[in-house]
Amino acid sequence: MAEKTQSQAFEVLERVRAIPEGFVSTYGDVSPGSPRYAGAVLFECDDPDLPWWRVVRADGSLAKGARQKRHLVAEGVPFKRDRVEMAVARIDHSGVG
C-alpha cells in the first residue's frame, strides 16, 4: 500500500469527507505526522463539497475563525465561546478500534 506523498493528500481528503455533520476532526487526525500539510491540502481544495470547516485544531480553536465557526454552528456543532467542544464533537475514527 504504499504509495506515498500522493496518498497523503488523498488520505486527508478522505478523512475530511468522512466527517459526519455536526462533528469535527483535527488536522493531526486527518494527517498523522504532518498536520501542517493537511491545511495546505484543504486550502488548495477549498471546494464546496469539501467540508474543510469540519476540521479544527487539536485544542478546538478554528483556523479561519468566524468564517469557519459560521458553518459549524449552522450544522449543530457544540461551541464553547470561540472553540469547539472537542469532548463532544471530536471524532476518533483512527484509534479506539
Add this chain to the structure above:
DNA sequence: GTGATGACGGAAA
C-alpha cells in the same frame, strides 16, 4: 541538495 515557510501539535514557563 539547501533554505525557508505553513489553515499544526505538544510541552514548558
Add this chain to the structure above:
DNA sequence: CTTTCCGCCATCA
C-alpha cells in the same frame, strides 16, 4: 488561563 519555543513533514524558490 496565556504566552513562547521547538519539532514535524511536504511544498516551493
